[in-house]
Amino acid sequence: MNIQELRHNIEKEIRKYGLDRKMVSYFSIIVDELLKRAERVNDGFPGSNCNFEYLHTKPDFVLAGVEDMKYKTTAFNMYPGDIIYLYTDGVTEATNANCELYGENRLAEILNARNFDEMEDICTEVKISINEFVDDAPQFDDITMLAFKYLGPDGQAEKAPSSITVSTTTEHVEYVTEFVEGIMSKYSVPDKAAVQINIAIDEIYSNIAKFAYVNQETGQEQVGDATITVNPIKEGDEVKGLVLEFKDSGNPYNPLTNEDPLTNLPLEERDIGGLGLLIVKKQMDDVQYEYKDGFNLLTITKLF
């Protein structure tokens, strides 16, 4: 059953029970875990520290309000750990004795006060906050809430969601850069370090794209997957550095065994080979390689 058929069936039920004179709000989503490649990075970045924001979709008419009404579907990206919180206007329009509305700001304050692991806590804490605000004033409207957390394909929402998997065409370096820049701006990484990390991504990723999946018999370039994971180095609440891990399942290759190129040759004898990795090694605080369980793992550390 697709999402429109589902809605249609629910409308039939609503009419069957004569509920179609009520204002029925309806929201349905399909979590498609297959779309987890580069395409998913285009509208922002994940982060457990991100604040709640409005999901901007155009609302359609109330459900079952009119026969044959058309309802639109839309798509957006969810990352492990993302939460959707739905509420009816009875929440924000809860009114105290002075005729003040509870409002979006008070709601946002509660939602963003801390990271919620249990969805029930969100609804409970909002309800407590509304009760305190409204005090003795009578309730005029229904107060309905639903909180939903996407735990990710393996059911384990990462505490600090931080990785991207792309198919290894050269152009996809831009997805990786964009993704990491999102994380860097979240952690307020200093400009100089951010530039150096961007360069390191360009060097390492382009090597993976060019060489990791080359068919060793035919010499043909092939596309595989590369996963880039970013983790902060923290001292208390302060982010002191970033660790980036580049993982691919291509041909085992340790780039760190190559000797550094000579950088003092005259122009005519200069060649470009090996310069990329040299830049990475000089600008990062640590570079490590490991081959493990069929994966090349190159890890770089940048302290600021």
Added chain:
Amino acid sequence: MEIIKKGDGNNLTVEIQGRLDTVTAPELEVAFAESLESIENLVLDFTNLEYISSAGLRVLLSTQKIMSKQGNMTLKNVNDEVMDVLEITGFSSFLTIEW
């Protein structure tokens, strides 16, 4: 990346804006291939060049080799991040960098 070319006879100034990396370096290579003929003074204006990776260095190297034969090439307004890369790789020793 944006490439802005300003030519006058045998002189050519190329301003490179943004990032000179794996994705954009081939564009610069094409731009040079189209415009270096009979140029004796090539100025690369890096005022708005955010950073450069080895893919960009490759283009600088091949362009320097061409220009060494037919004239000269000068880099102008190189920022600290770009300069750092030029120094690490020893490119600062053969490139003409004007402050």
